[in-house]
Amino acid sequence: MTGWGLLLRLAREHLPSQALWMALGVACMLGVAGATAAIAWLMEPAFNQVFVGGNRDTLVWLGLAFPVVFVTKGLANYGQRTFMNRVGLEIVARYRRALYDHLLGMDIAFLGTQRTADLVTRFTVDLTMLKNTITSATMALGRDIATLLGLVGTLVALDPTLAALALALFPVAGVPIFLMGRAARNAVRGMQSESGRLDGVVIQALGGLRVVRLFGGQAFEEARVGATLDLIHRHMMRTERLAASLSMGLEILSGVVFAGVVVYGGLRVSEGSLLPGTFFAFVTSVFLLYQPMKRLGKINVVTQEGISALERTYAILDARPTLQDPPNAPDLRVTGGEIVFDRVRLTYPGEDHPALEDLSVRLAPGQTAALVGPSGAGKSSALALLARFRDPDQGQIRLDGQDIKTVSLRSLWASLAVVTQDVVLFDDTVLANIAYGRPGAPREAVIEAAEAAGAHTFISALPQGYDTVIGEEGATLSGGQRQRLMLARAFLKDAPILILDEATSALDPESERGVRQAFDRVRTGRTCLVIAHRLATVRNADVIHVLDQGRIIASGRHDTLLTSCPLYARLCASGTLEA
Structure with a gap:
């Protein structure tokens, strides 16, 4: 023009x-x-x-x-x-x-x-x-x-x-x-x-x-x-x-x-x-x-x-999003929390090889599943597809039998609570940061979520407690404290599906243990997906899926995979999955 x-x-x-x-x-x-x-x-x-x-x-x-x-x-x-x-x-x-x-x-x-x-x-x-x-x-x-x-x-x-x-x-x-x-x-x-x-x-x-x-x-x-x-x-x-x-x-x-x-x-x-x-x-x-x-x-x-x-x-x-709600898209109805990846393929623009190839995996309702694999195996790509930040080139992702491409994006995102290794906190009070996913939540509910995340003790010790302004990206807090606030935010949202994406990779063992214990307290009744490099984070999962070059090559419990999956055994032995 x-x-x-x-x-x-x-x-x-x-x-x-x-x-x-x-x-x-x-x-x-x-x-x-x-x-x-x-x-x-x-x-x-x-x-x-x-x-x-x-x-x-x-x-x-x-x-x-x-x-x-x-x-x-x-x-x-x-x-x-x-x-x-x-x-x-x-x-x-x-x-x-x-x-x-x-x-x-x-x-x-x-x-x-x-x-x-x-x-x-x-x-x-x-x-x-x-x-x-x-x-x-x-x-x-x-x-x-x-x-x-x-x-x-x-x-x-x-x-x-x-x-x-x-x-x-x-x-x-x-x-x-x-x-x-x-x-x-x-x-x-x-x-x-x-x-x-x-x-x-x-x-x-x-x-x-x-x-x-x-x-x-x-x-x-x-x-x-x-x-x-x-x-x-x-x-x-x-x-x-x-x-x-x-x-x-x-x-x-x-x-x-x-x-x-x-x-x-x-x-x-x-x-x-x-x-x-x-x-x-x-x-x-x-x-x-x-x-x-x-x-x-x-x-x-x-x-x-x-x-x-x-x-x-x-x-x-004038730029238009490629991912939009279809006309008259219904809201997602989560009843049990079953997640199915059905022959999913994804290739990023400009790449010759697919990030995910014929990915098929099922997460049962209420199950805690871990996704492990070497760097570049496709773990983060699978999460991006589940959150519908991208659409697959082929295949289907279903949540309780509903293709996520056919439901409204807001209802899909409302059903997910995600904690990542990249801490996203705002220059606001502790209370506002925890309640970010649930505006207007009662103060008592915020405190309850903080207690579940093991954060209430250190929050109470802050100068103004829950009304303390924590600075940009939580600059006044330690790494473990910031991660616990992220967990508290996810717990308060009370979504039926909880995802931990390398949520403890940057923490020291003591902080990581506290976050893991907090996760164990709230995962009951939810479908949980854990993406992690630390063995301690995934070994207690109901099932571990091993991802390599965009495909699931093995699934099972930790002890079984150590003997049946050479790649998983190598990851544990090499420290890529460290105890």
Whole structure:
């Protein structure tokens, strides 16, 4: 879609809801334009009748008229800024909400192709640019075009011949304004892209500050940020140079026009064919033309910034998730919790070999099953399919006999409670983090879940107990404490299916033992799937499934597999499944 097409789309989608404020803003713009033209008109009687003619009656009404005109202009200017900024802020707030809601509904696979910092930049830098475009460009187009028309009308009314001379050269400015606007959009695109890259570099460096320091990466990070800052600086300087060049061109053009008006008008006054007051009013109008012309000259650069922001915003909003609910999808009904993978095949884009090949396995209702195998065997892929973060290329996954592709995604996710090795905690209170999967849960239920996860004791010792803010990713807690909060969150959700995905791999043996005991307390009555590298985590499972190259090659209890499955025995012996 072209730049103007994007602006029309914005107008079609958002301006109807802002019609009242737009109308008030436009009325105020017309007030500014009318007051500006009135100032030029008043200069003629002020000069001819007062300064030359000495008419005191005219002096009286001019003394009243000038304050009225300037007060009107001031009030109208206040109104246009207030109303148009309201319009801009409302529209940008809608875009931010739409972007956020849309991203939350996008596929995990899609989000994996996007830089998080670049997405954040679209919320901040891009939409701030768009707000400036909406307010500045609209005010310039409305107020300044109306002002120009009013002043041009004044020039023509005062002296058509002199007006033709003054206005003859202004259309010449249109060509460089158009060309510079296109160049400005390219510069702005580069700046937006590099701003997203900069945010990503900074977030990674600060998030991994311990690694940066311990591995001597400070000089490398400084150089990397420096290179990105240099690119941003170049793009910004290019934009500023374009704006400065345009301003310089308009200054020169205005100087040429003004010189022509003074010379020709002066000759007319000396010949007696033009009154001094008329000439003075004409010169005042030409002066007043300069500022709106200058603002309109710059507006194309500002507009290109907004168009670039819209391009990046709609690139996200127009992306559609591949995983969606089928029409009128029913909710999943979990009765026992049976899970069946039926001849499932999955190949990732760009890969030659499938991650899962003819995977068939059944988890009985209420059973605790473990999934083990070497790295790359397909364990995490199986979990991604069960959560329907991806769909298999072939085969079917059924939960209590229902194909998960035919039920609503929300009901599927509501039936799963997952604890992963990647701790996801929010910069909020302990209570809010545990209750994240069950908003509005009673405090007593939260405490009960924390007790089940073995977390109540350390939570009670925190400065504000359950109301303690734990920092980003639970920065104020130990690894074992963070993992217990994740378990408490899963327990409070009380879903019929509980999944532990390497949930204890980063813990010390004592912390891992506590998490395992907590898991043992709550797994009764649930279907549980455990993916783990530690033998202690899986040896008490009802059944262990050994996965290799995307296939289940053996199933059974720990003691049986040690003698019947060479791969399982090797994993245990090599420490890949360590005790």
